[in-house]
Amino acid sequence: MIPPHGPNRQIALGPFPAGALRSVLAALRNDSTTIDLDRRCALSFDRAGRLIRAFWNGRSIRRGLDDRFVEKHKTGPYPWSFARRELAPAERLALLDGVVREISAIRDGVRGGASGLSKGEAADLCERLTAVLVWTPGARDADAARFRSIYLPVPILPPDQYEALVVQVTEGCAYNQCAFCRFYRDRAFRAKPANELREHLRAVRAFFGAGISLRRSVFLADANALVLSPSRLVEAFDLLREELPFGPGALRGVYSFIDAFSCVPKSPAHFRSLAERGLRRVYLGLETGCDELLQFLEKPGSREEAVTLVQTLRAAGVAVGIIVLLGVGGERYLERHVALTLAALEAMRLGPNDIVYLSPLTADPDSPYRRLEREAGIRPLTDVEMAAQLSTIKAGLRAGPAGRPKTAVYDIRDFLY
Ligand code: SF4
CATH class of the missing domain: 3.20.20.70 (Aldolase class I)
Known part of the structure; x- marks a missing residue:
């Protein structure tokens, strides 16, 4: 099913009373969801909830459909002066654990009424965050194997x-x-x-x-x-x-x-x-x-x-x-x-x-x-x-x-x- 195409929305949530989160910006687009956490991390997901890219504690990381994660940073003055490296499995898991923690905390806050959102906005956001949390390590492995089979x-x-x-x-x-x-x-x-x-x-x-x-x-x-x-x-x-x-x-x-x-x-x-x-x-x-x-x-x-x-x-x-x-x-x-x-x-x-x-x-x-x-x-x-x-x-x-x-x-x- 292709998601319905309503208008793109940007909403501010919080501050959340519990936990480390202070302010959250959520961009609810027709084709993707981006969550900005305290202006220090930004996470983008497609409408199936797959992580696409993350700006995570100063690191710029992209995820491939085969579940590879590649980090990139500038190394010099030329347009091609970049270093790239693939995250090791342990780093990947640590990153994803952090993503799950943050997304779960936001969803709990929204469900608990702490976000100040309308009922409709809260339901839309919860649905999108739930789609993200479906991607357990096992589900991601299976998805990557399916990608490689196609x-x-x-x-x-x-x-x-x-x-x-x-x-x-x-x-x-x-x-x-x-x-x-x-x-x-x-x-x-x-x-x-x-x-x-x-x-x-x-x-x-x-x-x-x-x-x-x-x-x-x-x-x-x-x-x-x-x-x-x-x-x-x-x-x-x-x-x-x-x-x-x-x-x-x-x-x-x-x-x-x-x-x-x-x-x-x-x-x-x-x-x-x-x-x-x-x-x-x-x-x-x-x-x-x-x-x-x-x-x-x-x-x-x-x-x-x-x-x-x-x-x-x-x-x-x-x-x-x-x-x-x-x-x-x-x-x-x-x-x-x-x-x-x-x-x-x-x-x-x-x-x-x-x-x-x-x-x-x-x-x-x-x-x-x-x-x-x-x-x-x-x-x-x-x-x-x-x-x-x-x-x-x-x-x-x-x-x-x-x-x-x-x-x-x-x-x-x-x-x-
Ligand atoms: S894809 Fe084929 S034609 Fe194109 S540059 Fe490579 S070898 Fe040459």
Whole structure:
């Protein structure tokens, strides 16, 4: 059941006479509940009562649907200067014990009439807090196991899609050999047949339950679901409409990654038929506008193919997110990477509905990319050089006829589904 969509409300509770709580702010939104405790902790839950994120005694923590908890803190001046770590099981339990204590105390206070709320508000808040308290350690374990039975690990999404409802129409990457990318090395590419996709959609919807209201869009995963034939894609989009709640206050559109070398046909009519079925934006890993560097990265395609694809998509009414790697090719390719990437972005004639993501290269010392870099004798960029590259690309990005695209840094290490 999707929760009813009344107005969002923010209410102040307390002060509570007993216990440590002095003041509590509760934001009762259609899609989530946030509890602010004495301005020192804030807890956000979806409408199924699952904890989503916590600001807890100065620590910023997010929880994944697989029940992993990741803490993040700033370590330096650059947009990518963050340290992240997964909480150990004991830390996780201590945090959750604290959450249960606080939420139980608030519920008891509200039930005891200490909140000063109207009867209706008190009942709504109690119902939401009760949904939170359902998540005992055993229930969370079972939920995480259920999540893992429905999904292969979701290794990455574009930042504006972090809270999308992921549907794994396909699994893996149809190419899977780019030297800088290891997202899908654990799986072979395959497409789900229609009957399996329908089952997947039903399982996804049942898993999220009331929490589906937090999801505003559908993301077709994994890496390049749009590689499927037009007839299979139309079938898949029609299944989405049949099985998922689209409409006002619910899911609003469909999003996906795309690549310039494997997606056929690249006709406006093909993309228009998908746009009519809800496709809103696709995300293209351009990486660089320098074809020589793209070859070095062992990624097929070319600047020209990428530009042509983007023009076709835009003509069909589909917006784009273009992903550019920062620091790639090190000092040897620095100037060509910037100049040719800016040339590609300009030729795409991007507008205000489009996004350019600038993604700092992240590669382990033992990754294929670092091996190629060492063999070629390329010096990696320093943080200072990479920050300068970021500024130069942002400053050099020209507005298209309709206005400027948005830009944002895309740190892939931030992702947690
Ligand atoms: S960058 Fe894209 S095309 Fe290349 S291996 Fe990764 S997911 Fe596949």
